[in-house]
Amino acid sequence: MKPAPFRYAAPRTLDEALAVLSQHGAEAKVLAGGQSLVPLLNLRLARPELVVDINRVAGLDAVRHEDGWVEIGALVRQWDAERDPLVRSQVPLLAQALGYVAHPQIRARGTLCGSVAHADPAAEIPLVLTTLGGEVVAARAGGSRTLPAEAFFLDLFTTALASDELVTAIRLPAGGFQGTAFCEFSPREGDFALVAVAVALRWDAGGRIQEARVGVSGVGPTARRVVEAEAALAGEEKSRSAAQRAGEAVAAAVHASGDVHASAEYRRHLARVLTERAVVQAMAIGGEGVDAQ
Amino acid sequence: MNGEAERTVAFTVNGSPWRGTVEVRQSLADVLREAVGLTGTHLGCEHGVCGACTVLVDGRPVRSCLMLAVQADGAQILTVEGLAPGPDQLHPLQEAFWNHHALQCGFCTPGMLMTAWALLQEHPQPTRAEIQTWLSGNICRCTGYQNIVEAVEEAAVRMAGEGGRA
Missing domain, CATH: 3.30.465.10 (Uridine Diphospho-n-acetylenolpyruvylglucosamine Reductase; domain 3)
Known part of the structure; x- marks a missing residue:
């Protein structure tokens, strides 16, 4: 048996669950899918006194x-x-x-x-x-x-x-963007990404980008938007060169640090390449495609 | 509600009902092996990386080391012991694994079979890339995977020929 002993509560309603947390929240962990919590329990990296399993709570699955x-x-x-x-x-x-x-x-x-x-x-x-x-x-x-x-x-x-x-x-x-793309690089399929990039684009009837969202993870303690890359795309025609400028803007804006998985330099490189790739993919989705340049 | 340390749970495994009292910290995998007595489900890493413990819970592939047994109350569970249609018979997937030498030591095989079963439920005629993606959550240290992928391909063809029997 892997986890340290804990007590288990399985409330049936949201009010019940919140009542348990208001009384015992500090020593409790909430269990939903369990795909992050249970490994931590099995490795005994987490040793909560109480596990509050919300899987039987009605009304949270919509x-x-x-x-x-x-x-x-x-x-x-x-x-x-x-x-x-x-x-x-x-x-x-x-x-x-x-x-x-x-x-x-x-x-x-x-x-x-x-x-x-x-x-x-x-x-x-x-x-x-x-x-x-x-x-x-x-x-x-x-x-x-x-x-x-x-x-x-x-x-x-x-x-x-x-x-x-x-x-x-x-x-x-809901909605709002004609083209979106998600790109990440991980050493093995399904692993956590070294770097991931999410892009969402909205363009006008002439194909000019009106709004861009560019987010990146793996180059800091949390995921973040990169407004410099969004600004580099806004007002531009869809093109590979615009995607390249967005990639360069991301590389210049992020402060990656190296660790056992990848050096800072490599993470910055991935951020640039994945941004460019995601922007190109987002441009192509929606039918009009990207011109060669 | 201060919570319990033990609970009585009831679920169905391979079509048979099971009922018992479990420690709340016991994984579904441990209960299947130690209390139900079905040791076909193997435990490798016990923290959700290797896929050896994959079973079907209500038709979906699940890592049974990452699910508490108490959470399986009321569930329908299928383990590797429930795949074959009868004694001295093999499921088409098992037969294809045999034909293609898709196992050597056999430790990962139950998880591979259960994952492949779930894949063929959703994609009865999967592409090679789909097979590889679905099996990427199951680690094998013997085969190099090629024969496993080929076995799943053959099983898909055979099962389609048999009217999609799973």
């Missing part, structure tokens, strides 16, 4: 489209979101990214909200949330608050979530 947002509940599995018609049509960048999240066996259990709450700096879902300007809905007994992604992710594995709060949903803006 994907909803309202007021211009796609809201994804705490129990929506990555496997389901990947196949969800609403996600695929309204937030294609998320659908593209989900294919890179570990392996089918992990996505069958893992949740999007769990990945967000865990805040691994190399994880795909926090990168998409940050790039698109998404939000995190955090509930506690007696109320809830909504935080923009950039205010939620504070540092490596560190978020603004308090110990008595539960992430009940993430919200992503």
Whole structure:
């Protein structure tokens, strides 16, 4: 038996779950998909006194489209979101990214909200949330608050979530971009990425880029948007040279640090190449393609 | 609610009901092996990397080392012991693994078979790339994977010929 002993609560309603967290949050861990928490339990890197399993809580498993947002509940599995018609049509960048999240066996259990709450700096879902300007809905007994992604992710594995709060949903803006792409590099398929880049583009009838979102992970403690690259794309015609300038802007803006997996220089190189590649892919999606130059 | 250290759970394994009391910290893999007595599910890394412990939970491939047994309450579970249609028979996937020498030591094989089973449910005629992607979550240290991929390809053809029997 791998995990250290803990006690187990399986509330049936959100109110019950929040009541448990308000009383025991500091010594508790929330269990949803378990694909990040259970390895930590098995390795005894986490030794919570109480595990609060929210899998039986009613009403957290929906994907909803309202007021211009796609809201994804705490129990929506990555496997389901990947196949969800609403996600695929309204937030294609998320659908593209989900294919890179570990392996089918992990996505069958893992949740999007769990990945967000865990805040691994190399994880795909926090990168998409940050790039698109998404939000995190955090509930506690007696109320809830909504935080923009950039205010939620504070540092490596560190978020603004308090110990008595539960992430009940993430919200992503619906639609708005004709072309999106997600590119990452990892040494083996399904591993955490060394560097990942998410791009979303909106262009006018003449093919001129009106708005660009460029996000990158693997070059800092959290995923981040790179406004310099977004500015480099805004107002430009879709072209490979514009994509190259975006890549250079990312390489100049990020402060990568080296570790056992990759040197700082290599991460910066990946950020540039993957940005260029993702921008080219995003330009091509939507039918008009990219001119050779 | 201060939580419990033990719980009684009931689930169905390979069509048979099982009921028992488990420690809440026991993984589904440990309960399948030690309490249910089905040792075909193998444990390699026990933290979700190697895929050897893959079983089907409600039709989906799951790492049974990353699921607590208490979470399987009410679930339908399929393990490698439940693949073959009967004693002295093999599932087409198992037969294809045999034909293609898709195993050497056999430690990863149960996880490979269960993952391949899930793949063929969703993609009855998978491309080679799809097979490789789906099996990328299962580590084999003997074969070099080529024969495993070929075995899954053959099983897909055979199962399509048999009307998609899984």
